[in-house]
Amino acid sequence: MSIQTDEQVQGRLAARLSQSAGADVTIEGVKALSGGANSMSYLIDAEKDGQSWQLVLQQSQAQMPGRMSRAVQAEVQTRAEKGGVPVPHIVYVLTAEDDLGEGFVMEFVAGETLAPRYLRKEEFSAARKAMVGQTAEALARIHSLPVEDFRKLGLTSMSARESLLRLRDSYDAMGGGVPVFELAFARLEKRLPDDGPEVLVHGDYRSGNFIVGEEGLRSVLDWEGASLGHPLNDIGWLCTNTWRFGNWQKPVGGFGEREEFYRAYEAAGGPAVDRDLALVFEMYGSLRWGIVCWQMAEQHLAGEAVSVERAAIGRRVSENEADLIYMLQKGAL
Numbered sequence: 001m002s003i004q005t006d007e008q009v010q011g012r013l014a015a016r017l018s019q020s021a022g023a024d025v026t027i028e029g030v031k032a033l034s035g036g037a038n039s040m041s042y043l044i045d046a047e048k049d050g051q052s053w054q055l056v057l058q059q060s061q062a063q064m065p066g067r068m069s070r071a072v073q074a075e076v077q078t079r080a081e082k083g084g085v086p087v088p089h090i091v092y093v094l095t096a097e098d099d100l101g102e103g104f105v106m107e108f109v110a111g112e113t114l115a116p117r118y119l120r121k122e123e124f125s126a127a128r129k130a131m132v133g134q135t136a137e138a139l140a141r142i143h144s145l146p147v148e149d150f151r152k153l154g155l156t157s158m159s160a161r162e163s164l165l166r167l168r169d170s171y172d173a174m175g176g177g178v179p180v181f182e183l184a185f186a187r188l189e190k191r192l193p194d195d196g197p198e199v200l201v202h203g204d205y206r207s208g209n210f211i212v213g214e215e216g217l218r219s220v221l222d223w224e225g226a227s228l229g230h231p232l233n234d235i236g237w238l239c240t241n242t243w244r245f246g247n248w249q250k251p252v253g254g255f256g257e258r259e260e261f262y263r264a265y266e267a268a269g270g271p272a273v274d275r276d277l278a279l280v281f282e283m284y285g286s287l288r289w290g291i292v293c294w295q296m297a298e299q300h301l302a303g304e305a306v307s308v309e310r311a312a313i314g315r316r317v318s319e320n321e322a323d324l325i326y327m328l329q330k331g332a333l
Helices: 007-021 070-082 122-144 147-151 160-173 179-191 232-239 258-267 275-301 308-314 317-330
Strands: 025-035 039-048 051-060 090-093 102-107 199-201 210-213 216-220 227-229
Touching: 007 025, 007 039, 007 090, 025 051, 051 070, 070 090, 070 102, 070 147, 122 199, 122 210, 122 216, 122 232, 122 258, 147 199, 147 227, 160 179, 160 232, 160 275, 179 275, 179 317, 232 258, 232 275, 258 275, 275 308, 275 317
Parallel strands: none
Antiparallel strands: 025 039, 039 051, 051 102, 090 102, 199 227, 210 216
16 A cells, blocks of 8 residues: 555555654655565655654565565664664564555655766765775774674675585576676685684675765665675675775775775774775675676566666666676776
8 A cells, every 4th residue: 555645544654753753743644766566765744743754654565575674674773773883773673554565654864866977966076085984994893783682683794705606506596607607606606714703794785875964874775685694794895896886996886096095994893804805895786786687677577676776777787797807907996
């Protein structure tokens, strides 16, 4: 059921928000932000005790097998906030009685989320300089949160080697046989560790999942990929060429240099960064994204999730092949 067009549902949600906030909440309007077959996001214009209160509803239309529930995601985000990580504050987690599927409501954080804009526009020049230290500090805080607290939530725990084997299974299920991917798997099988520090891993820590203002980082979004694993998973993913959005000369998210980020991360309390191993995790990031792009194309072609976006992303497999070739030859991109 869509909240956007159903006044009764809006009324029920306003009542739940009133109970949660301990205040009189009314919903003035609802606007769809994004959505697909399985999820929707809405901007909610509300009033709390007569004052403007903007919220975002993230709603799952159906639970995907193996995907973190929205309730767990909300709890992870809440615990991250308590640990000093800049995230949108969770206001309310949906229940079955709300008749809105699975989801949660969080406070709206103003700012830019489209990475190509904050990576290029002059108005964000100061933000780009500040973001190296800010993203390093936020990630160090994530990696410093008590692991056992999140293990109790049922988060997946895997070593880097185990993650590679799972990725290999996905690749083989599609038929495999991509020469560059085969070379990358062979290299990574020798280099990725089967042990190391275990931390809360965000799982999708990158440009595109940050809210950015003119002063820099305001919030970290999209926690549904959180797991327990090696901290270099997040650092390598942040530096993967895809998430530089064309600013390939700035390996940290398209806005910074590796060594500056590493030092800021360590100074903020993150584990010591093995510089050579961090580059190995960057290669893993490109391989991982290349296979995800292929999966999206397969889902579109098979009619499982027909989408122009998935078809277009599928065409980006070749970009990751090119990145991997360069890294196999040079060691870093």
